[in-house]
Amino acid sequence: MKNDKKLSELGEFGLISRIASGVSSSGSVITGIGDDAAVTVSTPGMQLVTSTDMLLEDVHFRRCWHDPYRLGRKSLAVSISDIAAMGAHPRWALLSLAIPADLPLTFLDDFTSGFLAMAAEHGVALIGGDTCSSRSGLAISVTIMGEQFPNYILRRSGAKPGDEIWTTGSLGDAALGLKLLEVDSDFPGSEGQVGCGDKVNQYLCSRLLDPSPRVLVGLALAESGLVSSMIDISDGILADFGHIAEQSGVGGCLRLDDLPFSPAFRLIGDKLPLFPYQLSLTGGEDYELCFTASPESRGEIAECTKKCGVEATPVGIVTSFPEISVVRSDGTSYGLQTKGFNHFT
Numbered sequence: 001m002k003n004d005k006k007l008s009e010l011g012e013f014g015l016i017s018r019i020a021s022g023v024s025s026s027g028s029v030i031t032g033i034g035d036d037a038a039v040t041v042s043t044p045g046m047q048l049v050t051s052t053d054m055l056l057e058d059v060h061f062r063r064c065w066h067d068p069y070r071l072g073r074k075s076l077a078v079s080i081s082d083i084a085a086m087g088a089h090p091r092w093a094l095l096s097l098a099i100p101a102d103l104p105l106t107f108l109d110d111f112t113s114g115f116l117a118m119a120a121e122h123g124v125a126l127i128g129g130d131t132c133s134s135r136s137g138l139a140i141s142v143t144i145m146g147e148q149f150p151n152y153i154l155r156r157s158g159a160k161p162g163d164e165i166w167t168t169g170s171l172g173d174a175a176l177g178l179k180l181l182e183v184d185s186d187f188p189g190s191e192g193q194v195g196c197g198d199k200v201n202q203y204l205c206s207r208l209l210d211p212s213p214r215v216l217v218g219l220a221l222a223e224s225g226l227v228s229s230m231i232d233i234s235d236g237i238l239a240d241f242g243h244i245a246e247q248s249g250v251g252g253c254l255r256l257d258d259l260p261f262s263p264a265f266r267l268i269g270d271k272l273p274l275f276p277y278q279l280s281l282t283g284g285e286d287y288e289l290c291f292t293a294s295p296e297s298r299g300e301i302a303e304c305t306k307k308c309g310v311e312a313t314p315v316g317i318v319t320s321f322p323e324i325s326v327v328r329s330d331g332t333s334y335g336l337q338t339k340g341f342n343h344f345t
Contacts, residue, residue, distance in 0.1 A: 007105055012131050018105075019095075019112050019126075026125035028091060038127035040092055046147040051082035053144075057137025065181050068107045070210045071140075072114025078234065079144035080122055081213040081287045085232035086155070087222020088148035090122050090215060095129035098139035122215055148222065154291070158228040159248035163292040165316035168214050168305060170262040171237060175283020176269075176276060177204035200264045211287040217308040218289055224304050230291040236282035237315070241290050242324055254281070254316040257329040277334065281326065292318055 010018065020033040031039035042048065055061055055075055066074075076093060083090040095115065099108070119126055124144070180201055214232075221227045229248060233240045238254070245252055259280050261269070269275045293301055298314060305312040326334040 007099065007103060007108070008101065010105065015099075015108070015131055018109070022112055022116050023126050024116075024120065029125050029127055032125070032127045033129075038092070038094075040125075040127065040145075043147055045149055047150050047153065049083055049086050049088040049146040049148060049153065051079055051144050053079045053082070053142050055140040055142075057139065063107075063138070066209055068110035069114035069117075072111040072116075073118040073210055074114075075111075075140045075142055076115050076118040076124065076144075077211050077213050078287065079142045080118070080124065080215060081211070081232040081234070083144055083146035084213050084215045084218035085230050085289060086146070086148065087152055087218050087227075087230065088146035089219065090124050090144060090146045092127045092145045093119060093124050094143040095126060096141040096143075097129070097131050098134035099131060100134050100136070100138060103138060122213070152222045154218075154222050154227055154230040156229050156231050156244045156247035159244050159250050159252075159292040159318050160228055161250055161318055161320040162295070163228055163318040164295050164298065164314045165241060165252055165254065165290065165292055165318060166301065166312050166314050167233065167237060167260065167288050167290050168217055168310050168312045169286070169288040170260045170265060171233070171286055171288065172259075172265050172276065172280030172283050173204050173207035173262050174211065174285035174287075175208075175236075175279040176265055177201075177206070177208035178283070178285075179276075179279070180204060180268075181208070200267055203262070203264045204268070208285055211285065213287055214289045214310060217305050217310045217312075220304050220308050221289070221291060221301070224300070226297040226301055226304070227291045227293050230289055233284070233286040233288045233290050235284045237286075237290055238281045238324065238326070239284075241316075244290070244292065245318075245322065245324055248318075249322070251319040251321045251323045252316055252325075253319055254324070254326045255329070256326055256334050258313065258315045260311070260313040260315070 007015065023033060028041050029038065030041060057063060061071060080090045116126065221230065229244050231240050231244055241252055256277060261280065301312060328334055
């Protein structure tokens with residue numbers, strides 16, 4: 001794409017054409033970008049699964065931290081993660097942008113490249129959207145559609161007392177990456193932050209800036225028939241398991257010492273006055289999967305997720321009492337400062 005024009009010269013329809021020029025064809029798309037509405041073909045017997053997310057500048061991201069390519073990737077990744085949490089196949093996406101007048105076209109080109117790269121990785125077709133001007137910051141809205149056979153779709157409402165609470169991957173990396181960025185706005189890449197090196201910093205920040213939705217493991221868990229409920233971890237496991245508990249009419253107990261941490265998280269956490277358990281419980285933006293299953297399925301679940309290249313860890317138990325607690329290995333309660341991210345508190 002040539003970058004010698006300004007956005008004001010290109011205009012709305014010129015920008016749409018510029019975005020559309022990078023979109024690959026898909027057999028499930030009959031009519032894509034350029035008409036009043038998209039026309040797609042669903043897989044026979046499957047149901048449609050739809051979700052939407054917004055990312056607002058200076059609320060969800062800062063341009064001084066987030067390069068446009070990774071911002072494009074993340075904008076789609078967080079929506080794909082919702083589809084993964086339902087155990088479904090991501091298929092189609094709509095992208096809407098409210099764009100400040102001074103945003104360079106090079107930024108939009110790189111953003112689009114990142115968005116379409118994430119789409120290609122997960123077999124998602126960009127089929128439309130909208131653009132308009134913004135008098136404040138950049139606003140990104142993504143609607144994602146997936147599909148799955150009805151008996152495989154996982155919801156938040158199926159957890160039962162006695163089920164184990166699981167999480168994929170590691171917790172707290174993105175939240176700790178955010179802390180590093182807040183300490184040094186010139187990051188990524190600087191030395192000296194609580195005694196860690198570049199690779200550690202870059203790993204933690206990449207978990208925030210370029211998350212990987214757990215599509216394959218979500219599908220495998222759904223199709224295994226072993227899982228009773230599932231959600232993606234966007235606001236911290238405490239808050240997100242809380243949604244499962246509320247929808248299922250149950251409670252839960254999380255075991256602090258069983259929470260999974262990456263080596264990078266431990267390396268920095270061990271250098272802080274208090275190990276940052278709070279970040280792993282309430283920090284958010286991990287985009288791992290939290291799910292529940294019978295204890296009898298522990299071995300099968302571990303094998304299922306391992307085949308997908310993702311470790312999963314049982315971190316607690318579902319209870320009948322409608323309250324969520326966090327306990328240490330000696331049984332004492334862990335005091336919490338917050339319960340997870342909330343836009344309106």
